[in-house]
Amino acid sequence: MTFYECMKLALSSLKTNKMRSALTLLGIVIGIASVIAMMSIGEGGRRLVSMELAGLGSNLIFVQPDYAREAMSGARRKSLTYEDAQAIRKGCPAVGSVSVSRMGLVTVKYGKDRYNISATFTDEGLSTTHGAGLKEGRFLQELDIRAQRQVAILGGSLANKLFGEESAIGTKVKINGQSFAVVGVMKEQGRTIFGENPSDMSAYLPITHSKRMTGSDEVAFISCEARDMKQVRDAMDQIEKVLAQRHGKDASFNVVSSASILETTETIARIFTVILGGIGGISLLVGGIGVMNIMLVSVTERTREVGIRKAVGAKKADILRQFLFEAISLCLVGGAMGIVLGWAGAALIAKIAKWPTYVSLFSIAVAVISASFSGVAFGVYPAYKAANLDPIEALRYE
Amino acid sequence: MIDAKDVEKVYDTGVVQVAALRGVSLRVERGESVAIIGPSGSGKSTLMNILGCLDRPTSGSYSLDGKVVSKLSDDELAEVRNKKIGFVFQTFNLLPRATSLENVELPLVYSGVQSSTRRERALAALEKVGLAERAHHRPNELSGGQAQRVAIARALVTEPSIILADEPTGNLDTKSGLEIIRILKELHEQGITIIVVTHNPEIAAMTGRFVEIRDGLIVREGKGSDVGRMTAREEEGDGEVK
Numbered sequence: 001m002t003f004y005e006c007m008k009l010a011l012s013s014l015k016t017n018k019m020r021s022a023l024t025l026l027g028i029v030i031g032i033a034s035v036i037a038m039m040s041i042g043e044g045g046r047r048l049v050s051m052e053l054a055g056l057g058s059n060l061i062f063v064q065p066d067y068a069r070e071a072m073s074g075a076r077r078k079s080l081t082y083e084d085a086q087a088i089r090k091g092c093p094a095v096g097s098v099s100v101s102r103m104g105l106v107t108v109k110y111g112k113d114r115y116n117i118s119a120t121f122t123d124e125g126l127s128t129t130h131g132a133g134l135k136e137g138r139f140l141q142e143l144d145i146r147a148q149r150q151v152a153i154l155g156g157s158l159a160n161k162l163f164g165e166e167s168a169i170g171t172k173v174k175i176n177g178q179s180f181a182v183v184g185v186m187k188e189q190g191r192t193i194f195g196e197n198p199s200d201m202s203a204y205l206p207i208t209h210s211k212r213m214t215g216s217d218e219v220a221f222i223s224c225e226a227r228d229m230k231q232v233r234d235a236m237d238q239i240e241k242v243l244a245q246r247h248g249k250d251a252s253f254n255v256v257s258s259a260s261i262l263e264t265t266e267t268i269a270r271i272f273t274v275i276l277g278g279i280g281g282i283s284l285l286v287g288g289i290g291v292m293n294i295m296l297v298s299v300t301e302r303t304r305e306v307g308i309r310k311a312v313g314a315k316k317a318d319i320l321r322q323f324l325f326e327a328i329s330l331c332l333v334g335g336a337m338g339i340v341l342g343w344a345g346a347a348l349i350a351k352i353a354k355w356p357t358y359v360s361l362f363s364i365a366v367a368v369i370s371a372s373f374s375g376v377a378f379g380v381y382p383a384y385k386a387a388n389l390d391p392i393e394a395l396r397y398e
Numbered sequence: 399m400i401d402a403k404d405v406e407k408v409y410d411t412g413v414v415q416v417a418a419l420r421g422v423s424l425r426v427e428r429g430e431s432v433a434i435i436g437p438s439g440s441g442k443s444t445l446m447n448i449l450g451c452l453d454r455p456t457s458g459s460y461s462l463d464g465k466v467v468s469k470l471s472d473d474e475l476a477e478v479r480n481k482k483i484g485f486v487f488q489t490f491n492l493l494p495r496a497t498s499l500e501n502v503e504l505p506l507v508y509s510g511v512q513s514s515t516r517r518e519r520a521l522a523a524l525e526k527v528g529l530a531e532r533a534h535h536r537p538n539e540l541s542g543g544q545a546q547r548v549a550i551a552r553a554l555v556t557e558p559s560i561i562l563a564d565e566p567t568g569n570l571d572t573k574s575g576l577e578i579i580r581i582l583k584e585l586h587e588q589g590i591t592i593i594v595v596t597h598n599p600e601i602a603a604m605t606g607r608f609v610e611i612r613d614g615l616i617v618r619e620g621k622g623s624d625v626g627r628m629t630a631r632e633e634e635g636d637g638e639v640k
C-alpha cells in the first residue's frame with residue numbers, strides 16, 4: 001500500500017464514526033492549542049524583557065553592593081554614594097558616562113495642588129540615560145549638583161497636572177517645603193503593561209539634596225556606559241580598581257555588564273516558557289490518552305475486520321500501519337486545528353490581558369512534533385494489539 | 399501438493415483441552431476436488447483452517463507444494479495465504495463498509511499490486527462470478543448468494559492454485575447454493591484444486607473424492623460419486639450425519 005492509500009484508508013475509517021472521531025480530535029486540539037497559547041505567553045514575556053534590556057544598550061555596566069555576600073559574611077555594609085560615581089568618572093578612561101540615582105518620597109506643591117511622588121535624586125548623567133526623553137528646558141548640569149542648586153526636572157504627567165498647557169520652565173514649585181526652580185520637563189512615556197509609567201509622575205532632583213531630604217545619600221546602584229562595546233571588559237576592570245582604592249581591597253561590589261544580565265534574563269525567561277509549555281502539555285497528555293482509549297475501542301470493534309484482512313494475506317506490519325495511521329492522522333489533524341486555535345487564543349490573551357503574547361516558530365515546531373509523537377505513542381499499543389490478533393480467533397469474534 | 403501427516407490440533411481453553419484433530423493424514427493432488435464431510439463439531443473447520451494456513455497444527459506436519467508450512471512464522475503464513483490459497487467462508491466474511499470491488503481487491507492490496515491493475519483484476523474476477531454490475535454495492539445491498547459470489551471472486555482474484563470452501567452454501571437457500579456449486583465446479587474444470595466442506599450429499603457427490611471426519615479422525619474415504627449412497631444408508635442407520 002502506498003502512503004497515500006494508507007492515509008485514505010485511515011481517513012475513511014475515521015469518517016465512519018464522525019462524532020467519536022470529532023470528540024477525540026477535540027482532546028488533541030485543546031492540548032495543542034494550550035501548548036501554543038501557554039508558550040506564546042512565555043515567549044511574549046521573554047521578548048518584552050529582552051527588548052527593554054536591549055534598549056538600554058549592550059555596553060552598560062552596573063555596580064552595586066554585593067548584598068548576598070554581605071548578608072552571608074556579616075561584614076559591615078559598604079555603601080555606594082555619589083562620590084563613588086564621581087571617582088569612576090574621573091578614574092576610568094574606558095567609561096564614557098556614569099549615571100547614579102536614588103529614589104525618595106517627596107511632596108510637590110504648586111498653588112493649591114499637592115502631590116506625594118517618588119523623586120529621583122540624580123546627577124548630570126541623566127542626559128545620557130534619558131537623552132531623548134526631554135520635552136523642554138534642560139537636563140541637570142554638573143554645577144547644579146556641586147552647588148546644590150534648588151532646581152528640578154518634572155515628569156511629563158506631573159508637569160501636566162501642575163501647569164496644564166502652560167510652560168513650567170522657570171516656575172518655582174515647593175518640594176518638601178523648599179522652593180525649587182523647574183528647569184526641564186520630560187516627555188510623557190505613556191502606559192506600560194504594568195499600568196501608568198511611574199517616571200511620568202516623578203521629578204528629577206540634584207543628588208546632593210538627597211541626604212537632607214531622604215536621610216541618606218546611599219545609592220542602590222551606579223550604572224556606567226563603556227565608551228564602546230570593545231572597552232566593556234577594560235571599563236569593568238577599571239571600575240573594580242577604583243572601588244578597591246576607595247573602599248579597601250576586600251570591598252564586595254558586583255560589577256556586571258548588561259550583556260550578561262540580558263543573558264541571564266533570557267535563560268530564566270526560556271525556562272519560564274518551557275514550564276508554561278509543559279503545563280499546556282498536560283492537557284495534550286489527557287487528549288492523547290483519549291486517542292489511545294478510542295483506538296483500543298476501535299480495535300475491539302473491528303476484530304473481525306482484522307481477521308478478514310489477515311485471512312487474505314495482511315501481515316502484522318500491514319495491520320499495525322493501518323491502525324497507527326489512524327491514530328497519527330487524528331493527532332495531526334487535531335494538531336493543525338490546535339495550532340490555529342492556539343494562535344487565536346494567543347491573540348485573544350494579548351487583547352484581553354494586555355500581555356504581549358508571541359507565537360514563535362519554535363512553539364509551532366514543538367506542537368507539530370508533540371502531536372505526531374503523541375499519535376505514535378498513544379497509537380502504537382492499540383495498533384500492536386490489532387496486529388497480533390490471531391486470524392482464526394479474530395474471525396470467530398462476535 | 400497438499401500433504402498433511404498425523405496432524406493433531408488441541409485447543410487449550412484454559413479450563414479444558416479440546417482435541418479437535420487427533421491424527422489426520424490427508425494428501426490432495428493438484429487439480430483434485432475433495433469434499434470433507436462429517437457431523438458438526440467433528441473437526442472439519444479446524445482441518446480447513448490448517449490446510450488454509452490460517453492456523454498451525456499442534457503436532458504433525460503439513461507441507462504445501464513440497465514446502466513445510468506448519469512451522470512458518472505468522473507473516474510467512476500470511477504470505478502463503480495471500481499467494482496460494484483462496485478461502486471461502488460459510489459466513490462470507492466481507493468487509494461491511496467496503497464495496498464488492500474493494501472487497502475483491504483486498505488480497506491484491508496485500509500482495510502489493512498497483513491500484514489500477516488491482517481494479518482491473520478485481521473487475522475481471524467479479525465478471526467471472528457474474529457480478530460485474532454489482533461492483534459498487536456494499537455487502538448489505540447484496541443477497542446471500544451474491545455476497546458469497548463476491549467472496550469467491552475475492553478468493554480467486556490472486557489466481558491461487560487452491561480454493562478452500564468451508565460450508566460455502568451453509569447460509570444459502572438451495573437455489574443460490576446451486577449457483578455457488580456451479581461456480582466452484584467451473585473453477586475446478588479450469589484446473590484449480592478445490593476442497594469443500596459440506597453437509598450436502600449432492601455437493602459431495604459432484605467432487606472426485608470425499609473424506610469423512612468424526613471426532614477428529616478420518617473414518618472413511620471414497621469416490622465422490624459413492625457418497626450419496628453411503629450417507630443415505632447411514633442416515634437410515636443412526637441418522638447422525640446431517
Ligand SMILES: Nc1ncnc2c1ncn2[C@@H]1O[C@H](COP(=O)(O)OP(=O)(O)O)[C@@H](O)[C@H]1O
Binds near residue numbers: 409410417436443
Ligand atoms: N478456538 C477454539 N477453542 C476451543 N475449542 C474449539 C475452537 N475451535 C474449535 N473448537 C472445538 O473443536 C472441535 C472441532 O470444531 P470445528 O473444527 O469447528 O468442527 P466442525 O467444523 O466440524 O463443525 C469442536 O469440539 C469445537 O468445539
Ligand SMILES: [Mg+2]
Binds near residue numbers: 442444564
Ligand atoms: Mg465448521
